[in-house]
Amino acid sequence: MRIRIPTGISPQEAVTMQQRLAPLISETSELPKKITTLVGCDATYLSGTTLAAAVLMDYENLQALRIKTVKEPTRFPYIPGLLAFREAPAVLRAIRALRATSYICMVDAHGLAHPRRFGLACFVGLALDLPTIGVAKDLLYGSVKENHILDEQGYLIAERMLLPGSGKTIYVWGIRYP
Numbered sequence: 001m002r003i004r005i006p007t008g009i010s011p012q013e014a015v016t017m018q019q020r021l022a023p024l025i026s027e028t029s030e031l032p033k034k035i036t037t038l039v040g041c042d043a044t045y046l047s048g049t050t051l052a053a054a055v056l057m058d059y060e061n062l063q064a065l066r067i068k069t070v071k072e073p074t075r076f077p078y079i080p081g082l083l084a085f086r087e088a089p090a091v092l093r094a095i096r097a098l099r100a101t102s103y104i105c106m107v108d109a110h111g112l113a114h115p116r117r118f119g120l121a122c123f124v125g126l127a128l129d130l131p132t133i134g135v136a137k138d139l140l141y142g143s144v145k146e147n148h149i150l151d152e153q154g155y156l157i158a159e160r161m162l163l164p165g166s167g168k169t170i171y172v173w174g175i176r177y178p
Contacts, residue, residue: 111173
């Protein structure tokens with residue numbers, strides 16, 4: 001699916017776009033018979049510029065095969081819950097610059113653990129039409145019950161994981177298997 005963020009989109013229009021796209025997210029995804037590559041991506045900001053990076057990695061040995069970076073003007077303000085509109089254009093350009101064809105994507109962002117069930121990881125996965133895993137450092141939305149992140153209706157939207165050796169917590173959303 002080709003998703004494009006319109007230039008000059010307002011925060012209200014961004015929320016409407018998330019609400020319109022959220023039902024298109026599939027929580028089950030057929031994986032390739034053999035996983036050979038992963039893509040990891042992230043973005044940051046410096047003086048009005050968005051810097052995004054994507055790395056294509058071999059699944060077996062986690063060696064980097066290709067790395068691409070993108071630098072472009074930041075076009076959307078920082079608004080919690082609307083990170084996709086700030087980062088997705090640059091992140092997607094970096095991923096597409098890798099010229100990879102079959103991979104599982106990992107995004108430094110939330111997926112369903114989002115007030116509108118459509119975080120940056122959902123946006124990237126839908127735009128690429130590939131299995132995508134969101135990995136976030138902080139909890140944006142949901143309540144914690146043991147290591148499960150639940151929405152207001154008690155639906156599982158992410159898992160809390162403790163990173164071995166560091167004591168740091170991450171929140172992961174990804175593929176659910178039937």
